[in-house]
Amino acid sequence: MSSDPRAAGWALDPQLDRDTTAIGDMALCRVLLSKDANYPWLILVPRRRGAVEIIDLRASEQAQLMTEIADASIALKAVTGCDKLNVAAIGNVVAQLHVHVIARTRGDAAWPRPVWNAAPPRDYEAAARNQLTAALLQRLALTPI
Amino acid sequence: MSSDPRAAGWALDPQLDRDTTAIGDMALCRVLLSKDANYPWLILVPRRRGAVEIIDLRASEQAQLMTEIADASIALKAVTGCDKLNVAAIGNVVAQLHVHVIARTRGDAAWPRPVWNAAPPRDYEAAARNQLTAALLQRLALTPI
Secondary structure (H helix, E strand, C coil): CCCCHHHCCCCCCHHHHHHEEEEEECCCEEEEEECECCCCEEEEEECCCCCCCHHHCCHHHHHHHHHHHHHHHHHHHHHHCCCEEEEEECCCCCCCCCEEEEEECCCCCCCCCCCCCCCCCCECCHHHHHHHHHHHHHHCCCECC | CCCCHHHCCCCCCHHHHHHEEEEEECCCEEEEEECECCCCEEEEEECCCCCCCHHHCCHHHHHHHHHHHHHHHHHHHHHHCCCEEEEEECCCCCCCCCEEEEEECCCCCCCCCCCCCCCCCCECCHHHHHHHHHHHHHHCCCECC
């Protein structure tokens, strides 16, 4: 995946950087954990300069993105025991292509609505975030950044 | 794609049926047009009995789903000239796996927020809906239902 010339010079969008903690790299995507403790919430960012839409990726990269969405989904569901996964590429505010993979639980801060603009963000306690990150790292084969 | 035993006995969820007009079938998914005229809005429903999450599909079906999301995205963008595509599998209310592919335009009824719970739905005029459906059918190779 790293032979694509659009991998060179890729940099994470500053707002995504502010709102998340990076936990490692898949073959295509950087994996971020949202700082909002209301929902265990991963964000996958394909490391491809200029990609805004899924269809800006090559077909092989789109397939890889789906594989990585599935891997992240399986890990997040196993670690959290959530009732539902929400998977979304929205990007109306932050243009850089990114895919949300969110663990939803009946009765969570936004349930059953989608999470956006639904509840004020809540900070993690450091121990809880570290425990979640460690559990995810145990299930996902990530390259350290 | 139709050899999967979970294709037999599949039926569209009644709420999805009420909220949309079916426009045809891709190899894996039924393609629906939302009745909400605020945004040109397709919904792809894999014809697989019992599928709730993307990860309930086999890996080959997940790859096919991504191909169909891309095909729908390209057609919807070409037909609408939208500013952004929103792609999402939420399913907190309707459990049957379905993927939204929504054409967003700066200044539309919800912009820049995601569309859910953002603006009251608006009915299409029949002529506008027929024109949109015809333009989509011209670009998507769909099997009539």
